[in-house]
Amino acid sequence: xxxxxxxxxxxxxESQMLYRYEYKIETQEEDGVQYxxxxxxxxxxxxxFVEKLKFTRLYIDFCYNVVINPAPNNVTDLxxxxxxxxxxxxxxxxxxLTHLSINDNKLSDISELRYLTNLKExxxxxxxxxxxxxxxxxxxxxxxxxxxxxxxxxxxxxKLNLLQNLRALKNQIVNLFPxxxxxxxxxxxxxxxKIVHIDPLTKLVGLKRxxxxxxxxxxxxxxxxHPNKHKYNLTSKTETVPTEIEILYSSKYQSIMERSENxxxxxxxxxxxxxxxxxxxxxxxxxxxxxxxxxxxxxxxIAQLLQNFEIGQTQ
Numbered sequence: 001x002x003x004x005x006x007x008x009x010x011x012x013x014e015s016q017m018l019y020r021y022e023y024k025i026e027t028q029e030e031d032g033v034q035y036x037x038x039x040x041x042x043x044x045x046x047x048x049f050v051e052k053l054k055f056t057r058l059y060i061d062f063c064y065n066v067v068i069n070p071a072p073n074n075v076t077d078l079x080x081x082x083x084x085x086x087x088x089x090x091x092x093x094x095x096x097l098t099h100l101s102i103n104d105n106k107l108s109d110i111s112e113l114r115y116l117t118n119l120k121e122x123x124x125x126x127x128x129x130x131x132x133x134x135x136x137x138x139x140x141x142x143x144x145x146x147x148x149x150x151x152x153x154x155x156x157x158x159k160l161n162l163l164q165n166l167r168a169l170k171n172q173i174v175n176l177f178p179x180x181x182x183x184x185x186x187x188x189x190x191x192x193x194k195i196v197h198i199d200p201l202t203k204l205v206g207l208k209r210x211x212x213x214x215x216x217x218x219x220x221x222x223x224x225x226h227p228n229k230h231k232y233n234l235t236s237k238t239e240t241v242p243t244e245i246e247i248l249y250s251s252k253y254q255s256i257m258e259r260s261e262n263x264x265x266x267x268x269x270x271x272x273x274x275x276x277x278x279x280x281x282x283x284x285x286x287x288x289x290x291x292x293x294x295x296x297x298x299x300x301x302i303a304q305l306l307q308n309f310e311i312g313q314t315q
Contacts, residue, residue: 074096075094075096075097076096076097076098076099077097077098077099077100078094078097078099078100078101079100079101080101080102080105081101081102081103081104081105082104082105083105084105084106085102085105085106085107086105086106086107086108087107087109088102088107088109088110088112088113089112090112091112091113091116092112092113092114092115092116093115094116095115095116095117095118096118097116097118097119098118098119098120098121099119099120099121099122100113100116100119100121100122100123101122101123102123102124102127103123103124103125103126103127103145104125104126104127105126105127106127106128107124107127107128107129108127108128108129108130109131110124110129110131110132110134110135111131111133111134112134113134113135113138114134114135114136114137114138115137116138117137117138117139117140118140119138119140119141120140120141120142120143121141121142121143121144122135122138122141122143122144122145123145124144124145124146124149125145125146125147125148125149125167126147126148126149127148127149128149128150129146129149129150129151130149130150130151130152132146132151132153132154132156132157133156134156135156135157135160136156136157136158136159136160138160139159139160139161139162140162141160141162141163142162142163142164142165143163143164143165144157144160144163144165144166144167144168145167146167146168146171147167147168147169147170147171147189148169148170148171149170149171150171150172151168151171151172151173152171152172152173152174153175153178154168154173154175154176154178154179155178156178157178157179157182158178158179158180158181158182160182161182161183161184162184163182163184163185164184164185164186164187165185165186165187166179166182166185166187166188166189167187167189168189168190168193169189169190169191169192169193169211170191170192170193171192171193172193172194173190173193173194173195174193174194174195174196175197176190176195176197176198176199176200176201177200178200179200179201179204180200180201180203180204181203182204183203183204183205183206184206185204185206185207186206186207186208186209187207187208187209188201188204188207188209188210188211189209189210189211190210190211190212190215191211191212191213191214191215192213192214192215193215194215194216195212195215195216195217196215196216196217196218197217197218197219197222198212198217198219198220198222199222201222202222
């Protein structure tokens with residue numbers, strides 16, 4: 001296939017269903033190409049024809065291909081989604097990239113991203129990534145989506161001062177301290193992690209949207225005075241239990257007195273406590289039924305119930 005490309009702003013190369021097409025571009029007038037779609041191919045091992053293109057800004061979409069090789073190093077926008085990628089071999093040469101999307105793959109090693117220091121927007125969501133240390137070098141990053149991975153440590157993000165939008169739901173995040181001085185953050189999504197303390201977020205006065213639902217937060221007070229708190233999604237995992245009751249993550253191997261002490265330090269009453277009360281022959285309704293007209297049974301009263309039961313057992 002041969003076509004002249006002067007004044008062409010969009011090229012769409014798709015091979016769908018059971019068909020496969022191979023495209024070749026041979027032309028001298030190539031400067032007008034800005035948008036290139038190469039989708040639904042079974043094999044894109046050969047991509048040399050694009051290396052002949054001369055452009056200052058190009059968006060390339062590789063979605064739904066089976067095998068790809070890195071595009072030329074003068075590409076600025078690159079999408080390689082749903083390609084079953086395991087490695088990013090060669091992408092470190094694409095130093096002109098400002099926007100990169102490699103979500104919905106099988107990536108665990110993203111170490112080559114450290115060389116892409118011009119990146120402003122990065123999508124690495126829906127992969128198998130645990131180590132994000134390479135992101136510490138991306139000081140121009142403004143938007144980062146790393147949802148649905150295995151990430152636990154946010155320290156590599158601690159000096160990304162231009163970061164405005166961070167999406168990191170469904171990971172293994174516990175500690176938010178690395179975000180403490182990212183004053184440029186405006187949108188922060190951290191739902192469905194293992195976050196316990198949210199104190200580091202109190203100084204992020206620029207936050208416009210915050211989602212920290214379905215975590216293990218012990219104390220919501222640090223965020224209650226934030227001027228934008230009405231825009232925040234602060235729901236806990238234990239949504240059906242009054243928020244004034246403290247969380248108890250109990251184990252059947254704990255003594256009754258240990259459970260009693262835990263009640264004084266947790267924030268919500270975990271649903272799993274029903275089983276613990278059943279073992280102790282203390283009805284869960286004895287605690288919840290006493291919450292009438294927004295008057296919540298205090299943790300001291302709950303603790304006393306368990307202590308009284310233990311005393312009764314020893315007599």
